[in-house]
Amino acid sequence: MTGSFVGDMTIFVLALLVGFEVISKVPATLHTPLMSGANSIHGVVLVGVIILSSYVDGVVGYTLTFIAAVFAAANVVGGYVVTDRMLHMFKKRPAPVLPDKDAS
């Protein structure tokens, strides 16, 4: 277990550094979608709930896992959908419409 703990720790630290590097380049204009996107990414906790559900037992265990599944699924689905909805609103200036010379 010690070996895998050190391995996980290594990955954690490296991912943290990658995160700092990538996210510091995000412009302030997109900070809300960024946070909402990060919100969706921590919805990956659903993967954890799936793993947990494979060895859970007992009434307490089932109840807690059930609540965790509700929370995690709401987080992951809601997070991605709302981020997409938000990013959809960021539009470029429409190309200027040239006046139609033949009209009039």
Next chain:
Amino acid sequence: MSSLEIAIRFASLFGAVAFVLGLHFMNSPATARRGNQLSAAGMFVAIVAALVGVSAGQDGAAMNPTRWTVLIVGSLIGGGYGLWTARTVKMTAMPELVSLFNALGGGAAALIAITDYHLNTNQPAGTATATVLDIIIGGVTFSGSLLAAAKLRGRFSDPISFPGARFVSGVVALVAVGGSAWVLAGAHNDFVLLAVVLAALLFGVLMVLPIGGADMPVVISLLNAFTGTAVAMAGFVLGSVILVVAGALVGASGSILTKLMADAMNRSVLNIIAGGFGTGAVGVVAPTGGGLVRSIAVDDAALQMAYAQKVIIVPGYGLAAAQAQHECRELGEVLESLGIEVSYAIHPVAGRMPGHMNVLLAEANVPYDQLREMDDVNSEFERTDVALVVGANDVTNPAARRPGNVVSGMPILDVDKAKSIIVIKRSMASGYAGIDNELYTDPKTSMLFTDAKKGLAALVSAVKTVVG
């Protein structure tokens, strides 16, 4: 390692890479949507891989009908609720939703550790550490985020403190630390863990309670970082690499935003958490006399703008509070149709969460190339004929350039460098820093005393009349 196991590991790797690239594509509005879709695809693959893994009995997994039912029914209910909320939420309520998702993610992460502890009577030391950290961070995030969401919705939005709050926090912290030490020492007792859980939940409440509504951008970012860390800890507990990677990414993102927001408010994170002057409450006070403040009629303001060449609109919290973003966009469009160059100067803390103002304006159909960041737009104020300030206060105060006052050193928009300035404001009340804004007494400034929504609507029709 069986070939199925290898395939599952690779699927997780794909998920992790998709998360990183998805965040990378957020560096421009043109690619951001694709980035989010890539991230969602990675998530989908990671979830399918996990499902395949547990049904194939990877790492001793043994699904049975009860376990499947718990997982699937729970996920369907949660997924349905998430989908419905995400589709119906108003963009002004985004901060609440982000806060709610922080609570759910942190809560789920804490529940994983609690359940795992409940099931495993002898955890290895490394796992026990992660369990304790997951429960404390996840618990604080859960209750803290729910309270933050309530505050953002306008309930208990004033900072609340009570005598002995520090003492209570101290006792709660002591219970959490003591209980954690017990768990780490290897003694297994569900009730001790329950005490740690309750202490963490209470601590989350005590942490957010004294924080004012105006400091919410920092708090939300900080709780976002906490959620990421809690999820990473859940990854340690379960030995799941994808949770560790994703949690670390969110932790990094939350930390960066926390720092940026605190800097933009000219305060330290500690100062905000300790509860400072940030009440955010703005009383309505009559304009102070003294003849220094020049007020202006709507028609005159419209005239100034209609004959300008370059106008910069500076929207702030007040604009969002008055829900005036559509009127704001309309004014921008009318001015543009007259051939005037219009852009929006947005301070990092405008709105109730990082970048919130941009989303509100984007929703009102302002093209994103008109949304300008502070560092980028500041050099343009000098050649701006009219700067229109709507509901922004402290972030435009030139006093920030001088030492010796509460806003000293705060990054500001150089609005005072514009050739003339029009401020739409209900009264002369000070911003949440509690000091007078020197911009208002600048001879180039005229004040339009009205509500943001009414003022902008009146300006739109007045400009239309002026140009006939």
